[in-house]
Amino acid sequence: MNPETLTLLQQHFGSKLSTAGAVLEAHGRDESRIDFHLPDAVLFAESEEDVLDALRFAGERQFPIVPFAVGSSLEGQVIPVQGGLSLDLSGLNRVIAIEAGGFQATVQAGVTYPELNRQARQHGLFWAVDPGAEASLGGMASTNASGTGAVKYGTTRDNILEMRVALLDGRVIRVGSRARKTSAGYDLKNLFIGAEGTLGIILELTVRLWPLPAEVVVLRGNFQSVAGAAACAVSIMGAALQPERLELIDEREIHAVNVHLGRHYPERPTLWIELASPSRAALAESLALCRELCEDAGAQDLAVASSPAERADIWEARHKAYSAMVALHPTHVNLSTDVCVPLHRLPEVVAATRAACDGRGLDASFVGHVGDGNFHVLFHAAPDDKATWDAIHATYDEMMSLTLAAGGTCSGEHGIGLHKKKYLAQERADTLELMREIKAVFDPTGLLNPQKIF
Amino acid sequence: MNPETLTLLQQHFGSKLSTAGAVLEAHGRDESRIDFHLPDAVLFAESEEDVLDALRFAGERQFPIVPFAVGSSLEGQVIPVQGGLSLDLSGLNRVIAIEAGGFQATVQAGVTYPELNRQARQHGLFWAVDPGAEASLGGMASTNASGTGAVKYGTTRDNILEMRVALLDGRVIRVGSRARKTSAGYDLKNLFIGAEGTLGIILELTVRLWPLPAEVVVLRGNFQSVAGAAACAVSIMGAALQPERLELIDEREIHAVNVHLGRHYPERPTLWIELASPSRAALAESLALCRELCEDAGAQDLAVASSPAERADIWEARHKAYSAMVALHPTHVNLSTDVCVPLHRLPEVVAATRAACDGRGLDASFVGHVGDGNFHVLFHAAPDDKATWDAIHATYDEMMSLTLAAGGTCSGEHGIGLHKKKYLAQERADTLELMREIKAVFDPTGLLNPQKIF
Numbered sequence A, B: 001m002n003p004e005t006l007t008l009l010q011q012h013f014g015s016k017l018s019t020a021g022a023v024l025e026a027h028g029r030d031e032s033r034i035d036f037h038l039p040d041a042v043l044f045a046e047s048e049e050d051v052l053d054a055l056r057f058a059g060e061r062q063f064p065i066v067p068f069a070v071g072s073s074l075e076g077q078v079i080p081v082q083g084g085l086s087l088d089l090s091g092l093n094r095v096i097a098i099e100a101g102g103f104q105a106t107v108q109a110g111v112t113y114p115e116l117n118r119q120a121r122q123h124g125l126f127w128a129v130d131p132g133a134e135a136s137l138g139g140m141a142s143t144n145a146s147g148t149g150a151v152k153y154g155t156t157r158d159n160i161l162e163m164r165v166a167l168l169d170g171r172v173i174r175v176g177s178r179a180r181k182t183s184a185g186y187d188l189k190n191l192f193i194g195a196e197g198t199l200g201i202i203l204e205l206t207v208r209l210w211p212l213p214a215e216v217v218v219l220r221g222n223f224q225s226v227a228g229a230a231a232c233a234v235s236i237m238g239a240a241l242q243p244e245r246l247e248l249i250d251e252r253e254i255h256a257v258n259v260h261l262g263r264h265y266p267e268r269p270t271l272w273i274e275l276a277s278p279s280r281a282a283l284a285e286s287l288a289l290c291r292e293l294c295e296d297a298g299a300q301d302l303a304v305a306s307s308p309a310e311r312a313d314i315w316e317a318r319h320k321a322y323s324a325m326v327a328l329h330p331t332h333v334n335l336s337t338d339v340c341v342p343l344h345r346l347p348e349v350v351a352a353t354r355a356a357c358d359g360r361g362l363d364a365s366f367v368g369h370v371g372d373g374n375f376h377v378l379f380h381a382a383p384d385d386k387a388t389w390d391a392i393h394a395t396y397d398e399m400m401s402l403t404l405a406a407g408g409t410c411s412g413e414h415g416i417g418l419h420k421k422k423y424l425a426q427e428r429a430d431t432l433e434l435m436r437e438i439k440a441v442f443d444p445t446g447l448l449n450p451q452k453i454f
């Protein structure tokens, strides 16, 4: 950004624009801490008008704009690799309406999902997608985030009805519909979902809420191996038990959670399975069937957590598993992967990935929203430990080949950003060019979050 | 199409190409029988190669191509308004694989959903989207069709994992993923779903199958008014009963069904509610709750159909309601509407639409997949009865204004085709231009199903 442009922005936005070192730093990296690039300035948008003004200036002066919400994404999505303006949307934080009778809420894009849940709870409703970080609805839409709830309630994509989006040319468009289904013209809504801020700025979202489940328990069991736990998850899904959550967490992650949160869970590959039903009788039936499936799959130490406090402890542990692992190795750099395969291929891909890690002697841990066929391997090493990083990258490449060969995808929920462009090019060799052409319809000169995705 | 081009196609495709009068006639109209335009020729494609050859010739010789599967669409989608080639895909009718462990099937685009269900049944699985006509998977994808199952299992959109699509420039691309979720790049799959053959030709689909429900019953009840029945549907959805099907059918349609199929259902506004559970005990609980909600809403003559034969009768009646009405007035032309509103707005929109019909003295009947907020009014009149047609069109316009004012959409499931372009332009004034620009990425000279949607 040239000095005149910066001066122009400062004059226009006043104290909402910052060039303070610490602010630029905080907007120059994401949670993954691998790459780093400073923006020229950060705009703390307080209104839609601020967003539209920023877009207008970007168009006129041809500088890049990188949307930034909570900054919890993991693939370098918010890093302004060409400088320019980091557009901080966390100030668009108003829950506009909760339409309880319609199971809908309308929020500004910067609202975080825990805040939406806090407000929805009094209506007996909740937003069902819960990534481990306290992400914003706009950020979640832009990466098509998931979480433990996706196995029952779908991904962010499935839970967004309508959005208002600001385009670079100043138009504000409405995509999707508040009706539960529509066959009215091209589906532009789904184009913006997962687009990582490269097509437009989401201003407002109308989303689906769900009734809080009535009777809930969590069953936990330990397995000989992560692949064994994955196989059990497949059989639970096959039995149409429709669990609320179905999570795999391996012995290393459990150890980290025990250390970090003072828990005493058995340090073995584990499944955490949440079941819910409208009535106690129905719940007892599902639980009995689920227990049986776990026993058949060789589960040990089966235990039921039925009090709200016990259940909350488990999901806190799940949500903090990533940060617990990171905290175990404070001087290391972490690399989280994220693949998703057709469910019936999950055990074999998990087993082969585990073998690939073990074969190279890597201290790699596994967690996964396995009911979706989605799992993560978390690697870590000292930043300068070249031998280990080479082994990690070779393993990552191998994991990706296994995934693609099984008909899977290089990202189940984190998106592409900077770090996965190579894998997307493998998975989508046949459509990358089309994606570029579609990008050009919305952003002909490449100003919106440049160099991301492809 | 000029004569040399036709000769070229005849030489290349031989007996697969037809210009027989009856064949052209059959491909010049759809089920709605309102508009009509003959293609210059019909190609009965027998392979992907035929499709690719047709696309290549169309590009070289610049003639329109209109995909045609079963031809059951209702908004003029298959009518070749500029002539050219009607590309009949019904010969692409192979179920390629059923992957029971993965709850997936891969089919060619011309496979009909009843045929897929016939083959899936032996695995205890089914395809859950069931429009009233025996539509093809490719056609259903192209209109984002629904049916009675959408309330529980989602629309066609929600049930397609991956597709192979042929583009005009000869590329065959893969969109979507066999994994249950993906955040890998722009969502091109959802762009082709609902695109009515204007962006590319779907060759093959990998879709989700669901386990056949174990214990099933249908509850039926009669109401004072269609709006009363709609209000009851809303309260059932609000109670999170997750019905398998939740259908409204009014006294006129019931009358038609009684006449046409020899049934004896009470000729009153009716709800047909299918409930399913893994166990009998759980089903009894849901049924009791559902009964209570119906009684609270003023339902009368509540009756339970639990035998497979009784249930099959009901769903046969539902699926044939449209043709039964059509058969009641053999010399009339029929016009089916299709709106979808946010669920909590359904009773008021139904009531106001009913009043608009009654106010104009129209013999209009109502059916609806009301668990989705989706309903249809079926109008009919003699083709030359101008006064009635004027009243019908005025009512239709009013119904659409009510729908849009309630945050709804001008098509819940039938799509836009020719007949709803006016309403789409109302609903999507802000994005029509973008849709055209996206169309141009795939089809710069407007050869694929021209003049449809916008």
Ligand SMILES: Cc1cc2nc3c(=O)[nH]c(=O)nc-3n(C[C@H](O)[C@H](O)[C@H](O)COP(=O)(O)OP(=O)(O)OC[C@H]3O[C@@H](n4cnc5c(N)ncnc54)[C@H](O)[C@@H]3O)c2cc1C
Binding pocket: A030, A031, A066, A067, A068, A069, A070, A071, A072, A073, A074, A077, A078, A089, A109, A110, A130, A131, A132, A133, A134, A135, A136, A137, A138, A139, A140, A141, A142, A143, A144, A145, A146, A147, A148, A196, A197, A198, A200, A201, A202, A203, A319, A322, A323, A413, A414, A449
């Ligand atoms: C500990 C931890 C656990 C996690 N667990 C999960 C998990 O279980 N599942 C999961 O899916 N992810 C998970 N994530 C990743 C992260 O939380 C998600 O990617 C989330 O969607 C990011 O939301 P955010 O608000 O932080 O967005 P940001 O990181 O600020 O932005 C993400 C992307 O969206 C763009 N963007 C943001 N707001 C807008 C807008 N309004 N309009 C247009 N573009 C916008 C940005 O430019 C960027 O490309 C985890 C991350 C951490 C650190």
Ligand SMILES: Cc1cc2nc3c(=O)[nH]c(=O)nc-3n(C[C@H](O)[C@H](O)[C@H](O)COP(=O)(O)OP(=O)(O)OC[C@H]3O[C@@H](n4cnc5c(N)ncnc54)[C@H](O)[C@@H]3O)c2cc1C
Binding pocket: B030, B031, B066, B067, B068, B069, B070, B071, B072, B073, B074, B077, B078, B089, B109, B110, B130, B131, B132, B133, B134, B135, B136, B137, B138, B139, B140, B141, B142, B143, B144, B145, B146, B147, B148, B196, B197, B198, B200, B201, B202, B203, B319, B322, B323, B413, B414, B449
């Ligand atoms: C009695 C009756 C009841 C109905 N009930 C319902 C209902 O409950 N719900 C509902 O949603 N619809 C319903 N419909 C409408 C109709 O069945 C649907 O629109 C269906 O999706 C059409 O499928 P088809 O195979 O007949 O496609 P066609 O009518 O042949 O084609 C539909 C559109 O898709 C395009 N197309 C077809 N195949 C392909 C392909 N392979 N690639 C690209 N484009 C293609 C065509 O060009 C056209 O634009 C009903 C229709 C009738 C007559």
